[in-house]
Amino acid sequence: MFFTRSLAIAAAVGAASAQLKTCSNSNNTLSCHSSSKSPTCCFSYPGGALLQTQFWDTDPATGPSDSWTIHGLWPDNCDGTYQANCDSSRAYTNITAILKEQGRTQLLSYMDKYWVDINGDNEQFWEHEWSKHGTCVNTIDPSCYTNYQPQEEVGDYFQKVVDLFKTLDSYTALSSAGITPDDSKTYDLSDIEDALAKIHGGQKPYVGCESGALNQLYYFYNIGGNAITGQYKAAAPLEKSNCPSSGIKYTPKSGN
Template sequence: MAPASLRSLFESAGRFLTQIPFPLLNTSPRPISDVGPVYYEPLSGAPSCPLDGPISCHNSTPVAGDDSCCFVYPGGRILLTQFWDQKVHAGGAEEDWTLHGLWPDLCDGTYDQFCHMTPRFNNITAVLEHHGQHELLQFMNRFWLASSGPNSRLWEHEFNKHATCINTLAPACYGDVLYSPGIEVVDYFTRASALFRTLDTYYALEKAGIVPHSRRHYPLVDIQTALEAYSGGRVVLRCGGRGNILHEAWYVYFVRGSLQTGEFVPAKDLGREGKAGNCAPWVKYLPKRSTGGGGDL
């Protein structure tokens, strides 16, 4: 029997990745903007933030003191990045787009990396197992995949490069009593995986009549329009080859509140981030080959 696609996972009633209550997920074919805020109840003592707090990159005055743990800064433009890999993964399906990362870009479209706002970890699998996140690990081993070497190598790279630049994951935001090393790892990977589950890129394109084909070229504007209508926000597209092979989709968000418990707000404009797209006006969306690897670092 062929492995279930991401869409079939959306349609499975009552399934959650962990024992933690997950955010409201997009379990029907409609834009995320119609589904509502993507919330998450963390394991830890992450801050409880006001529902009417400022949205990242939209606040004209500094946020200080305890309130800084309810405002993602300076990397307030959040990118959920997906890859269309060349090969079907072991245990995967031909319809699978894979999760690459959750990146906190600065509000001007640039980004920091390998910061010191949260500790670095080189044992992501062990940390998630320690906190009982076995179903989350199972999901990540299906959809968050490295092109070579163990998946944990990619997870460590993504956390240490990107999550360490997210200020609300700092130990101080959890409090001395409730903080336990690795809680920020659980929160980062849980939120990224849950947001990914709301974004079925294959289905959004299929719904618009855009399906993998070895010879057909599609207008880039049609792909962009389909994904932005589905997600409710802006999407950056990246291509391989000579800019004519669709390879990546970056969904752009801001956050109201902390990354741990806040609402992901679809971005209505790209700003400088729009320049990251590199695709030609017409692109191929190639079928996957039958076996092989995962996303690049």
């Protein structure tokens, strides 16, 4: 339904030739730092902030016991609000097939391990994240590509989310600060934020809790250029943590 041209051809030929338009000002104009109100292929607007978001699911547990898992990459309007489901014509329901046809099998294998749905339906989860958030990243609109191949931006989006996630090893950062999953220990919010800021350019992420236990992390960025090849600069969170200041639980994963 969504394959207007052969993705096998896109993988073999288009992947090498299709690319995002060059952004000469990528190091000068950061999103959320300009008076411009016009989105371009080199300027993110209104979703000027991008959030790499992570889960810590424990019941049922998802992903490895020594790693957080991917939630997504979300554009935010620089003020805590956001757009969603921006292009119904690109609300694809075949993410796995698209990635396979683009030859991104290693990416897909990684996603199956670290970008996992709590109910076991990874494909549906990825479809949701792409449709709700990915279609709202204006700098990867099809018009921003030269020699565009259908769904090229889909593979680029998922690859970028994974690449960012790999630079944000939250489990190891917390563990290095003595913050480890435990059924009885509790931790202070400031210690958690300080530990995570060390892997995020000195900027603390949003730390989310559920029933007083660690549950989610949002790492905020401003972007110079497009969302794939542009400059990512760590930014302060646009919302306050919902966790208590102390007594925070970090529940071990169980039932993997």
